[in-house]
Amino acid sequence: MSQALLQTRGASKHFMGLKAVDDVSLSVNKGEVVSIIGPNGAGKTTYFNLLTGQLAPTLGEVSLRGQTINALPPHERAKLGMGRTFQIVKPLIALSALENVMVGAFLQHARMADARDRAMAVLTRVGLGAHAKRRAGDLTLSERRRLEVARALALGPEIVLLDEVMAGLNQSETGRCIDLLRSLHEEDGLTFLIIEHNLKVVRAFSERVIVLDRGRLIAEGTAEDILSSPEVVKAYLGEGHQWTPS
Amino acid sequence: MNKTDRQSPPPQVAPEVSGLQSGGTALGRYLALMALAGAPLVFLAKDPYWLNIIAFTYLMGGLAASWNIIGGFGGQFSLGHGVFFGIGAYVTAIATSRYGLSPWLVMVPAAVLAALVAMLISWPTFRLRGPFFAIATMAFNEVAFVLANHFDSFTGGPRGIMIPFKAGFANMIFRERWQYAVLMFVFVALVVGITVWLRRSRLGYYLLAVREDEDSARASGINVLSVKLQGMALSAFLTAIGGTLFTMYLRFIDPPTLFTLQDVGVKFALLSLIGGVGTIAGPLLGAALIVPFENFLRAELADALPGMNLAILGLLMVLAALFMKRGVVGAFEDLLRKIKGKKGGQ
Numbered sequence: 001m002s003q004a005l006l007q008t009r010g011a012s013k014h015f016m017g018l019k020a021v022d023d024v025s026l027s028v029n030k031g032e033v034v035s036i037i038g039p040n041g042a043g044k045t046t047y048f049n050l051l052t053g054q055l056a057p058t059l060g061e062v063s064l065r066g067q068t069i070n071a072l073p074p075h076e077r078a079k080l081g082m083g084r085t086f087q088i089v090k091p092l093i094a095l096s097a098l099e100n101v102m103v104g105a106f107l108q109h110a111r112m113a114d115a116r117d118r119a120m121a122v123l124t125r126v127g128l129g130a131h132a133k134r135r136a137g138d139l140t141l142s143e144r145r146r147l148e149v150a151r152a153l154a155l156g157p158e159i160v161l162l163d164e165v166m167a168g169l170n171q172s173e174t175g176r177c178i179d180l181l182r183s184l185h186e187e188d189g190l191t192f193l194i195i196e197h198n199l200k201v202v203r204a205f206s207e208r209v210i211v212l213d214r215g216r217l218i219a220e221g222t223a224e225d226i227l228s229s230p231e232v233v234k235a236y237l238g239e240g241h242q243w244t245p246s
Numbered sequence: 247m248n249k250t251d252r253q254s255p256p257p258q259v260a261p262e263v264s265g266l267q268s269g270g271t272a273l274g275r276y277l278a279l280m281a282l283a284g285a286p287l288v289f290l291a292k293d294p295y296w297l298n299i300i301a302f303t304y305l306m307g308g309l310a311a312s313w314n315i316i317g318g319f320g321g322q323f324s325l326g327h328g329v330f331f332g333i334g335a336y337v338t339a340i341a342t343s344r345y346g347l348s349p350w351l352v353m354v355p356a357a358v359l360a361a362l363v364a365m366l367i368s369w370p371t372f373r374l375r376g377p378f379f380a381i382a383t384m385a386f387n388e389v390a391f392v393l394a395n396h397f398d399s400f401t402g403g404p405r406g407i408m409i410p411f412k413a414g415f416a417n418m419i420f421r422e423r424w425q426y427a428v429l430m431f432v433f434v435a436l437v438v439g440i441t442v443w444l445r446r447s448r449l450g451y452y453l454l455a456v457r458e459d460e461d462s463a464r465a466s467g468i469n470v471l472s473v474k475l476q477g478m479a480l481s482a483f484l485t486a487i488g489g490t491l492f493t494m495y496l497r498f499i500d501p502p503t504l505f506t507l508q509d510v511g512v513k514f515a516l517l518s519l520i521g522g523v524g525t526i527a528g529p530l531l532g533a534a535l536i537v538p539f540e541n542f543l544r545a546e547l548a549d550a551l552p553g554m555n556l557a558i559l560g561l562l563m564v565l566a567a568l569f570m571k572r573g574v575v576g577a578f579e580d581l582l583r584k585i586k587g588k589k590g591g592q
Contacts, residue, residue, distance in 0.1 A: 054461060078467035090459040094524075103455045106448045107467040115448075155467055 005030045005191055006051065006082075006159055010060035012215075013046050020046040022215035023060070028159065033185055033192045035202045035223070038212035039236055044195045045087060047212065048163055051193070052084050053077045079107065083152030084161040087195075089144045093137030097128055097147055100136050104154030119154055126150045126180060142173040146180070153184070159191040160184075166198050178204050199227060211235065276442045279527055280435050283307070283534070287427050297423040303537040304430035305491060308437040310517035310529030312484035315441060317515055318524035319450060320477040321457025322372070326383030328511035329367070329390045330360040330482035332504040334489025339407040339499050340400065342417070349418040349494050357486040364482030365475050372474050384507065391505035406500025409493070418494040426495050433491055434530060437484050441526055444480075453477050457524070485514075520566050522575025531574050 004027035013021040021043045028034050036044050049055040050062055053074040062069055064080055072080075083104075092100050101119035109115040123132050126146045131139065136147060145165055152160050162181075166174050178201060184190045185205075196202050202209060202223055209226040211219040213235040219226055226232055283304070290296040309331065316322050337356035341347040371382040394401045401407065413421050420426055444450040452473045455463040460470050493499050504510060521532025536559075543555035570577045 052465065054464075073469075074461075074464035075467050075469050078465060084465050086462060086465070090462050092454055092458045095454065099451065103451050103463075103468075104466045106451065110448065112446065112448070151466060 004028070004063075005032075005065060006193065007063045007066075008047075008050065008057075008060060009063075011047070011050050011057045011062060012059040013043075013050055013055055014058040019215045021050060021057075021212075024212070024215075024217045025060075026210060026217065026220075028191060028193050030158070031185075031189055031191055032208060033194070033206045035206035035209045036193070036195045036212060037197070037199070037202055037209060037226075037232075037236075041214075042212040042235075043215040044212055045163060046215075048084070048161055048195060052082065052161060078155055078157075081156070081158035082161065083155045083157030083159070085145075085148040085152050085163055085165050087163040087167065089141075089148045091136035091139070091144055091147055091151075093135065095136055096133050097123060097136055097139065097143075097150075098132040100147055101150045101154045104151045107154075108156045119150075122150045122154045125153065125184075127176075141168050142177075145169065145177065149180070157190070159193065162192060162194040162196075164195055164197060166196065166201055174198065174201060181205060203227060272442060272446060276439065276526075279438065279530070283434065283530060284431060287424070287431060291424050291427075294423050297427050299538050299541050301423065301427040301430045301495065302541075303533050304427065304434040305488060305495070306513070306517060306537050307530040307533035308430070308434035309485060309488040310514050310521070310533055311434065311437040311441055312481050312488060313514035314518045314523065314525075314529045315444060315453075315484070316474070316477040316481040318518055318528070319441075319444065319453040319457065320474055320481075321453075321524075322474060322478065323376070323380045323515065324383045324478070324481075325380050325507065325511045325515060326367070326386040327482070327485050327514050328387040328505045328507065330364055330485040331489040331492070331510055332390050332394065333360040333363060334486030335493040335499050335504050336394065336401055336407075336489075337486075338490040338493045339409060342494075343407055343409050348416050349490055350416070353487055353490045356490060357483040360486030360489075361479040361483040364478045368475060368478045369471075372471060372478075384511065387505055387507060387511045391501050394501040394505065402500070404500060406498055406503070409497040411497065418491075419497070429491060430495075433488065438526065438530060440480075440484070445526060449473065449476055454524075516563060518573075520563065520570075520573055522573030525573070525575040528573050528575045535574070 007027040009025050011021060011024045012019060024047060026034075036047065038044055046055065050057050053069070053072055053076070057070060064077070064082065069077060069080070092103070098116065098119050101122055102115045105115040105118040105122070109118050120129070120132060123129050126149055128143060128146050128150060131143060136144070139147060149160075149162070149165060166177055169177060181192065182205060185192060194206065196206075206223050209221065209223050210217055211226060211232050218235060219229055219232055221229075286296075286300050290300060309327075313324065313327050317324055334353075334356050337359060338349050338352050341352040341356075342349055367383075367386050371379055371386075374382055395403050397403070398405070409419075411419060413419050418429070420429075444453075452463070452468050455466060455468055456470050456473050463470055463473075489504075496503070517532035517536055518529045519532070520536060521530065522528025540555070540559060543558055547554040547558070566573070572579070
């Protein structure tokens, strides 16, 4: 029914002998929310970096809207509508929140005033409108995470890749962040591919879940199916653990 | 895990962020800064000893501010700016002494040449990060030194080049010291003006983003190499202009004058560091503090105990590096924020 927006076919990344990502095929359709889960060291972030162009695949193919982008550097992918956040947030701490977002807004708005308007609109959208003039270095972790999302949104992307955007947030902050992402998905029609450790978030937000373990894609399905699959529980917690979904 | 969940703090504690003021205040600040910088020139216009120091302070301030474009905003710690300074100086000296051209005409083409050379040598070295980049650029400075000595039919080699004294505006040679001081003031005003503009331009934001984190800059659609090259070209262009002015002021150049690291390549960076790297006023402030002080030390101490002036200067810089990491401007900003924070009741 829908067209594959972002796709990998047999994507692999080898570091010396280590297969960090091993033959992963996945397609994310327009308007979907897909989560990647898996234990630490499963290759989630490496896989992300193949998608964003930080790393080039050893084997296989990455394509965006049917066009192969293996050799395209990250900034070109950003121009094609791919936004991303980083696991470790790195705002421009000496600049204001607004200026941070302007850096992204310049991609589509060369004029200073336009970029500023766009950045302000995005900040308001993520709920940081009142903090526009504050130094990014003075923001709380939760606000910095939102700022990171705003920086990606300022590019005017079609698909946003979120790398553990909720890490370190407490329950109520996580709840608000989910609400934000959900509204971006439903109202603005954004497509999301997210890496997330917090399974509550995965359950609440994603339509499809894939599981990576030791570089391989070991399961794919709806959140309900995946989170109750014994194989996934085993990969996460090891043998002999009982999973009690809450 | 269970940190107490507080609502995000109310936005009333909102320290003003530099660079985000409206165009009017930025211009106002710039004019105020230049008025402050110009005051000594007005008050000491009769004193040739001080005029010399003032002229050099402006020149070094302008050169440090040029370096600050790529070194401060772009975070690319070049120690090779002596190369661009030298290109400006040699092209000017050769063209005026040998071909009788006006320095005014030569100045811009020489600066364009410096910008091209800058891009050429930066292309490979920009792959290097942090200290490795700094060392590589330092090596280019040494190469320039050797080349300038070697090609003596061109550069005069170790003998240097002397420019005959023919006073006149067209020759950029003046009878009065204050005229040179005004020339240098125009230079520093130009460079600082360009940084004010740059800080509020797309390229300026991109340079800051690249300095902060290259991966994150790329994710924002920034072509990192291209932004660095643009910043370097602009920085080298202005540095070469400084080289032209230096040459016409001294009317004599030789390789040690142009390529001695602690007097040129490293000095530009140091002045910025002392004043506040990556800030608008920092390089100028650094020059205003260090250049006169250096002159004072040289005059007072050099005879008494050779090398003592350099030792004291070195010690001061170590102290500054230890206790004022963001320079005088940074220390001042921190103080201001502290005072504001207290007022805000936090």
